[in-house]
Amino acid sequence: MLKLNLENSAVNIYHDSLKEKIEDIRKKPLPNFAKYAQNLKVIDDLTKETKNYRNIIFCSEFHYDVSSVKEIFPHLFKKNIVSCSFGDAYRINLIKKNLDPENSLLIFASQYSDVENVAALLALKEYPCILITAPGEHFLYEIARKKELTVMDMPQIEDGFYAGTLPTLLPLKIAGFPIEELLEGIKESHERFSNNSALEQNLALQAALAAFVLESRGYTEIISQFYPSCLSPLGNIYEALGNKACDATKGQTFVSSAFGAGGLLYRHKHGRKNSVLFLTLASIEDDIKIDVPKEFFALTSDTNILSRIHGKSMQELFYESLAKLNSPVLTLNLGKFSVYTVGQAIGFLHWFVKYAMWLRNV
Incomplete structure (x- = not known):
């Protein structure tokens, strides 16, 4: 309480x-964040499809929503998960040096296209990728279609309020974290307040x-x-x-x-x-x-x-x-x-x- x-x-x-x-x-x-209801079956299905990957890479401007949970509860993760922002050249370089593309999955989440996020996606192009972005005629979406990436629609909620939604829950779930309990707590506060x-x-x-x-x-x-x-x-x-x-x-x-x-x-x-x-x-x-x-x-x-x-x-x-x-x-x-x-x-x-x-x- x-x-x-x-x-x-x-x-x-x-x-x-x-x-x-x-x-x-x-x-x-x-507000939309308080009305949003995540379909967990979509996340469960993708988790099953990607179960063989040992490393999860989450690249996003709100990477902290995932990295913070990892730092608080490291013992609850079953797979290695690494988070980075688009402009973090040092961390992206470490990822490329240490994580084998055959055993690593990139989850890339960005609402729209700009120079920094497109550059980050291209820097990590050798990794199998799930792209979460807003649908429409913009560069990230075009890249995804041409490379035949798995594309998920970014939730249409207020910018920054993504904790408890698809782009943050998906990498956590695939990495073995019990998202249901976290989501239950978020939803309880959304309703109560x-x-x-x-x-x-x-x-x-x-x-x-x-x-x-x-x-x-x-x-x-x-x-x-x-x-x-x-x-x-x-x-x-x-x-x-x-x-x-x-x-x-x-x-x-x-x-x-x-x-x-x-x-x-x-x-x-x-x-x-x-x-x-x-x-x-x-x-x-x-x-x-x-x-x-x-x-x-x-x-x-x-x-x-x-x-x-x-x-x-x-x-x-x-x-x-x-x-x-x-x-x-x-x-x-x-x-x-x-x-x-x-x-x-x-x-x-x-x-x-x-x-x-x-x-x-x-």
Whole structure:
């Protein structure tokens, strides 16, 4: 069960000044990403047809939707999967050097044709390929027809909101990842946080409203942090999608930071106090409790640190470190760490970003 806290924010999301914006949001048509229903049979059929490939190459501008899942759950993949962007010459070169075309399948996903993605496709032309693109008379589609590639239609949804759709689910499934659980979590958040749900239950809208109000107070950055750190690859999705809520003149900059709260403390020390911490938490089984041996207390006269550590779990100590922050903190608590709750977090982010865009007319 997702939970949201708005620590140190002093934000009233029910203020009269926001009522008109909230009402306008309710009148918006449901975005395509929230209506999209993936036909899993299509993915299952392609998975069976491509079962003999040992390596999966995913090349796309939203490669992070796949690479992030791989980094969070490496133990759940049965095949080797490598992701790259179109302009990543270094990684493409490594792929060509190390992955045999006879045993490797390229899944290439791009909405339309441009110089960079056509160049990437040609650079990887020796690999068997499934091309996912928008139908129509453009260069990628023409190449696919002439080379008799397997071509799938790109879902017609908002740019960037592709997690949980064909181009990201297909490479994950072929590589042996249990996409059903991830998709279930994404869909649950899509339904739960839709713009026709009550504000009291709509955590994504609550978070977007809080961030919107904080922006008006000068908080122009949102820094994301994750606990446990195995969730950190989600930062790639947060940053890429979060910055879609900005344009040249308005909207907060979304920054994924390994330093998180520590980075904020450092910024404060040097006079920069314009950041909000967006914290994503999950509970883990068998969290480590620290037992300080008695002889350690005898080694120093300053036992303050040891006393604060003794008998506490790593997670408790992390929470205590947040108490030093004077910055606003938006905390999304996923509950138990699992594929399903990571899916929920992605679905939450979709709505959070969409609400941020609507609030700013982006």
